[in-house]
Amino acid sequence: MPRTQSRTQREAAFLALATPLYAELEDWYDQHPAASFGEIEAEARRRRRELMGAGLAVLINGRDTGFQLDTPACPQCAQPMAFVGYRPWRVSGLEGETELQRAYYVCRECEGQTLFPPGSAVAVTPGSLE
Numbered sequence: 001m002p003r004t005q006s007r008t009q010r011e012a013a014f015l016a017l018a019t020p021l022y023a024e025l026e027d028w029y030d031q032h033p034a035a036s037f038g039e040i041e042a043e044a045r046r047r048r049r050e051l052m053g054a055g056l057a058v059l060i061n062g063r064d065t066g067f068q069l070d071t072p073a074c075p076q077c078a079q080p081m082a083f084v085g086y087r088p089w090r091v092s093g094l095e096g097e098t099e100l101q102r103a104y105y106v107c108r109e110c111e112g113q114t115l116f117p118p119g120s121a122v123a124v125t126p127g128s129l130e
């Protein structure tokens with residue numbers, strides 16, 4: 001099953017992540033009314049990592065998980081491979097931890113022949129699916 005989302009759906013998913021984090025920042029500032037700009041910034045920076053990590057997952061997973069409507073051919077025997085499901089792929093980026101989802105295929109004919117079709121995320125980190 002493809003899990004792609006429209007841009008509007010992705011925006012809604014991102015806002016659903018951002019809204020509670022902003023509310024937490026408001027609550028934190030209520031509890032620390034004398035906080036300096038630097039302290040507020042430090043608190044915001046910590047939350048930014050969480051938001052960016054999860055937000056990038058929305059951005060990337062919502063566009064392309066490597067799922068293919070036309071089943072990919074086995075690189076060994078050229079028979080159509082079977083879609084098994086999605087596997088998590090954890091990326092530690094500069095902005096936070098992101099869990100990407102990658103479509104996973106197996107060949108029913110060849111023992112152990114598996115495939116994670118490349119998606120848009122592969123261009124960011126070549127070879128990281130191998």
Ligand SMILES: [Zn+2]
Nearest residue numbers: 074077107110
């Ligand atoms: Zn095969």
